Amino acid sequence: MKTNTTSLLDIAYSEVEDKLSKPANINKYKQFMSKFIQKNQKELYANIPRKMIYYSDTDVENWFNATGISKAKIKEAIKGTYYSSIGNFNPRYAKDESTMALLCMVRYFFLNEKKYKKEYEISLINLSFSGKMYTSIFYGSFQYEPADYVMDYVVNYMLNNKYDIVKYGNVIGAVRSIANTWIDSYKDRFKSFTDEDCVYLIQQLHNRIGSFMHNIAELYYEAYENKDNYITYDSDDLSEDNFRLVDNDSFKISTIVTNTINEITNKNVDYVNCKRASNDTVKFDELKNIIDSVTSNEANIPILKEFISIMVSLYFSQSKGKDILDISFISFSIKPTPNSKDKNVLRKKELMDIILINNSENFKRRRNRKATESAYYRSFNAYMALMIQKANK
Numbered sequence: 001m002k003t004n005t006t007s008l009l010d011i012a013y014s015e016v017e018d019k020l021s022k023p024a025n026i027n028k029y030k031q032f033m034s035k036f037i038q039k040n041q042k043e044l045y046a047n048i049p050r051k052m053i054y055y056s057d058t059d060v061e062n063w064f065n066a067t068g069i070s071k072a073k074i075k076e077a078i079k080g081t082y083y084s085s086i087g088n089f090n091p092r093y094a095k096d097e098s099t100m101a102l103l104c105m106v107r108y109f110f111l112n113e114k115k116y117k118k119e120y121e122i123s124l125i126n127l128s129f130s131g132k133m134y135t136s137i138f139y140g141s142f143q144y145e146p147a148d149y150v151m152d153y154v155v156n157y158m159l160n161n162k163y164d165i166v167k168y169g170n171v172i173g174a175v176r177s178i179a180n181t182w183i184d185s186y187k188d189r190f191k192s193f194t195d196e197d198c199v200y201l202i203q204q205l206h207n208r209i210g211s212f213m214h215n216i217a218e219l220y221y222e223a224y225e226n227k228d229n230y231i232t233y234d235s236d237d238l239s240e241d242n243f244r245l246v247d248n249d250s251f252k253i254s255t256i257v258t259n260t261i262n263e264i265t266n267k268n269v270d271y272v273n274c275k276r277a278s279n280d281t282v283k284f285d286e287l288k289n290i291i292d293s294v295t296s297n298e299a300n301i302p303i304l305k306e307f308i309s310i311m312v313s314l315y316f317s318q319s320k321g322k323d324i325l326d327i328s329f330i331s332f333s334i335k336p337t338p339n340s341k342d343k344n345v346l347r348k349k350e351l352m353d354i355i356l357i358n359n360s361e362n363f364k365r366r367r368n369r370k371a372t373e374s375a376y377y378r379s380f381n382a383y384m385a386l387m388i389q390k391a392n393k
Contacts, residue, residue, distance in 0.1 A: 004082075004194055004195075004196065005080065005081055005082045005194065005195045005196075006193075006194050006195060007077045007078070007079075007080030007081045007195055008077050008078070008081060008100060008104065008193070008195050008198050009193045009194065009195075010077070010080075011073060011074075011076055011077035011080065012073065012074050012077035012078070012100055012101060012104050013104045013107060013108070013193065015069055015070055015073040015074065015077075015104075016067075016069055016101060016104040016105055016107075016108055017104075017108055019067050019068045019069045019070075020067065020105065020108050020109075022068070025066070025067045025068045026067075026116075026119060028066040028067070029063065029066045029067045029119075030118075030119065030122065031066065032062055032063050032066040033063075033122045033125070033126060036059065036126075037125070040053050040054075040129075043171065044129075044170070044171055044172040045170045045171070045172060046170060046171050047155055047165070047169065047170055048151055048154065048155050048159075048165055048171070048216060049138060049146075049165075049171055049213060049216055050145070050146060050148060050151055051145050052135065052138055052139065052145060053129055053134060053135060053138070054135060055129060055130050055131040055134075055135045056131075059131075060098045060131070063098075063126070064098075064101070067105075069101055069105075071097050071101075074097040074100055074101045074104075075097050077100070078094075078095055078097065078100060081094075081195040082195055082196070083095075083195070083199065091199065091202065091203050091206060093132035093133075093136075093202060093206070094198070094199045094202060094203075096131075096132050098130060098131065098132075099127070099130060099131075099132045099133075099202060100198065100202075102123070102126055102127040102130055103127060103198060103201060103202055105123045105126075105127075106120075106123045106124060106127055106183070106190075107190050107193060108123075109123045110183060110190055111190075111191075121176070124176065124179040124180065124183070125172065125175075125176060125179075127179070127205070128175050128176070128178070128179045128205065128209060129175065132206070133205065133206060133209055134175065134209055134213075137206070137209055137210050137213050138213060140210075141210075141213045141214060141216075141217040142217060142220070144299075144303050144354050144358075145350065145354060146220055147224070147306070147347060147350075148343075148347070149343065149347070150220060150223050150224050151220060153223050154216070154219045154220055154223050158219045158222075158223060159219070163215065163216070164177055164178065164212055165212075165216065174212065175209060175212070178205075178208050178209055178212055179205065181208070182201075182204060182205050182208055185204075186200075186201055186204065189201055249316055249322065252316075252322070253309060253312050253313055253316065254309075255392075256308070256312050256324060256388060256391075256392050257305055257308045257309050257312070259391040259392050260308050260384075260387055260388045260391040260392065261301065261304065261305055261308070262391070263387060263390060263391035264291075264295050264304070264387055264391075265295050265301065268292075269288050269291045269292050269295070270383075270386075270387060270390065271288070273383055273386040273387060273390065274287050274288050274291065274383060276382065276386060277379050277380075277382035277383035277386060278379060279375055279378065279379055280375070281371075281372055281375035281376070281379075282375055282376055282379040286360070286362060287379055287380075287383060289360075290356070290359050290360050290363075290380070291383060293359040293360075294355055294359050297359075300355065300358070300359070303351055303354060303355065304355070306351060307348060307351040307352065307355070307384070308384065308388065310344050310347060310348045310351070311333060311348060311381075311384060311385070311388070312324060312388065313344065314332075314344060314345065314348070315329055315332050315333065318332070319332075324388055324389060324392060325389055325392070325393065329385060329388075329389065330382070330385050330386070330389070333381050333382070333384070333385035334378050334381045334382050334385065336374055336377070336378070337349075338374075349377070352377060352380060352381075355380070356376055356380065360376070363376050
């Protein structure tokens with residue numbers, strides 16, 4: 001097979017070069033990147049990867065519009081490459097117009113670095129944090145957003161100076177360093193820029209960011225599996241971020257969680273409790289579909305376990321009798337806590353968001369209205385509380 005085609009250089013790079021030769025387009029691109037960095041500032045400057053940095057289709061359209069680069073031209077260039085006709089070509093993102101146009105943009109600023117030092121830097125950030133790079137890698141490494149308290153343990157007790165995140169202090173610094181090392185390692189390929197070079201370049205950047213994320217994910221899951229050894233809860237003081245449970249309570253909660261998970265996953269959706277937990281906003285059929293989606297996907301089970309554990313632990317921390325069969329457990333579980341700063345309440349809400357976002361298109365579309373969001377929370381909390389009672393009679 002002929003692999004020395006130069007379609008990306010001849011068509012895509014020529015298009016990028018033409019559009020970036022106009023100062024107005026570069027200025028609009030810098031404005032786009034300024035907004036992107038500002039929008040994701042918290043995640044970019046976090047001391048460890050904690051939350052997804054979303055690079056949406058809207059972001060892609062916005063930067064194409066800002067630069068004036070024609071997506072159709074990039075698509076035409078990809079069609080002319082040696083790999084375009086290979087159905088299962090790896091890496092798949094070599095066929096992504098945005099990724100390949102960003103690679104061409106990096107080359108343009110790299111070759112003109114003396115004139116465009118700042119632009120060169122932000123183009124590296126843009127490519128590195130684009131949808132097929134950091135965003136995709138984060139999702140593949142964690143799938144669900146990591147728990148802050150576990151990540152805090154990783155930061156405080158498991159990281160050392162061999163990790164880039166420690167050397168540079170934040171996510172953007174570490175990834176920028178990875179990107180700079182990447183480009184320094186393959187300057188010759190950036191100069192020749194055949195289609196084969198382009199494929200190699202983006203695969204290498206993806207692999208390097210992937211290794212960075214994989215190393216952190218390994219530590220995270222190690223800490224998560226052993227969290228019972230270092231997470232303590234203090235029931236005497238609700239003002240603390242965490243609350244300590246006596247050994248007997250820990251055993252009780254563990255048993256309750258196990259019984260509930262077995263009840264939920266080994267049987268069909270409980271129609272009686274589903275009807276009791278539904279409301280005017282979240283109708284019976286919708287709640288049934290949400291629960292069915294959650295319980296039929298094994299990837300949801302670990303997060304559901306943590307959700308139930310926190311749900312019961314919060315109730316135990318304020319209840320003298322600690323009887324989950326009491327009606328007070330239901331009322332406590334569905335009571336809104338919009339202004340709480342308690343770390344465990346916030347984590348419970350975070351887990352509920354993850355569950356609902358991944359299992360309800362309606363929730364994703366309608367959650368902007370606080371009243372609607374609260375109705376979904378109430379309904380899901382009610383169903384889980386009722387199932388906890390049913391499983392532990």
